Amino acid sequence: MDWMIFQNLLVTGLLRGGLYALMAVGLALVFGVMNICHFAHGEYYVLGAYAAYFAFVTYGMNPVLAILVAALFSFLAGAITDRLFFYPLRKRSKGDWVMNAFLLTAGLSVVLQSVYRLVFGNRYRGITQYWHASINILGMTIAADRVMAFGIALAAIAAMWFFLQRTRIGRAIRAVSQDERGAMLVGIDLDRIQTLTFALGSMLAGLGGASLLSLSPAYPFGGNKPLIASWFVVTIAGLGNVQGAVIGGFIVGIFESVSYFFLGQGWQEVASLGLLILLLLFKPTGLFGTEIKSVWEK
Numbered sequence: 531m532d533w534m535i536f537q538n539l540l541v542t543g544l545l546r547g548g549l550y551a552l553m554a555v556g557l558a559l560v561f562g563v564m565n566i567c568h569f570a571h572g573e574y575y576v577l578g579a580y581a582a583y584f585a586f587v588t589y590g591m592n593p594v595l596a597i598l599v600a601a602l603f604s605f606l607a608g609a610i611t612d613r614l615f616f617y618p619l620r621k622r623s624k625g626d627w628v629m630n631a632f633l634l635t636a637g638l639s640v641v642l643q644s645v646y647r648l649v650f651g652n653r654y655r656g657i658t659q660y661w662h663a664s665i666n667i668l669g670m671t672i673a674a675d676r677v678m679a680f681g682i683a684l685a686a687i688a689a690m691w692f693f694l695q696r697t698r699i700g701r702a703i704r705a706v707s708q709d710e711r712g713a714m715l716v717g718i719d720l721d722r723i724q725t726l727t728f729a730l731g732s733m734l735a736g737l738g739g740a741s742l743l744s745l746s747p748a749y750p751f752g753g754n755k756p757l758i759a760s761w762f763v764v765t766i767a768g769l770g771n772v773q774g775a776v777i778g779g780f781i782v783g784i785f786e787s788v789s790y791f792f793l794g795q796g797w798q799e800v801a802s803l804g805l806l807i808l809l810l811l812f813k814p815t816g817l818f819g820t821e822i823k824s825v826w827e828k
Contacts, residue, residue: 539784543784543788544784547781547782548684551783552734553756553763554775554779555687555776555779556731557571558775559734562707562770564631565631566616566628567628569639570636570642571756572752572757573642574731574735574739575738575756576752576753577642578738579655579752580650580655583748585599586660593661593678597682605733609729615638616728639753656743657743658744659674660675679742699726702723706718706723706727738756739752764778765806765810765816766816768817774817785805786799789802
């Protein structure tokens with residue numbers, strides 16, 4: 531393999547991995563704090579894509595504003611979802627609610643897909659591009675939309691890191707992820723933190739759908755593939771480990787890029803699943819997993 535091919539594979543893998551990381555961070559955050567196997571995560575990706583489409587196409591907003599509106603819309607939808615469904619479930623199930631929450635997210639996924647199909651139909655709603663330009667990186671000409679989506683993913687991940695590490699509420703989220711009872715004893719409102727966590731996870735998913743609208747149009751069932759990719763990254767990194775999800779996203783992105791080059795189209799998924807099986811056999815907790823499901827725990 532010559533140097534130019536290596537550069538192309540690296541750039542392609544990093545661009546793909548950044549977007550995998552964005553989706554996986556939201557999923558890992560919800561799992562780490564709330565202990566929920568969130569199988570409706572992809573539907574908030576779709577919600578963000580629809581919101582960005584109507585903001586950009588129907589209301590003529592500029593790309594950045596349309597993507598931010600989609601992120602805000604997804605955040606509010608996540609907060610409302612938690613208060614309507616997960617909050618009552620937490621109250622009724624007390625501490626033993628993991629299986630009930632799993633079934634709820636699976637059902638929520640089916641319901642939201644049906645709602646999207648009823649409201650928007652089965653038509654694909656996408657755009658040609660946000661930005662009519664291309665960027666040259668290491669001799670490769672790449673659409674500006676793909677580069678901007680990567681930049682948005684990195685900015686969102688950096689902002690999330692700062693929020694979790696440097697703010698009072700962020701430290702409260704980390705405290706709840708490490709010890710719910712201890713967090714409650716020092717005065718942290720668990721319900722408020724869990725609602726905020728679910729909203730933030732939904733926002734990151736919606737942000738991914740909005741920023742990738744030109745590459746992946748809005749469609750009622752369009753969240754299935756991002757969901758599978760997110761779970762793949764989170765499982766490889768270690769369930770509930772947000773920092774590991776970032777690194778895992780880039781690992782998976784580069785691995786898929788290399789697999790596609792050597793094995794051909796369609797086989798990168800087979801190679802990825804093979805990697806996942808081997809990892810689960812020899813390191814079931816994932817590459818960065820521990821016995822404690824942590825949120826950016828040092």
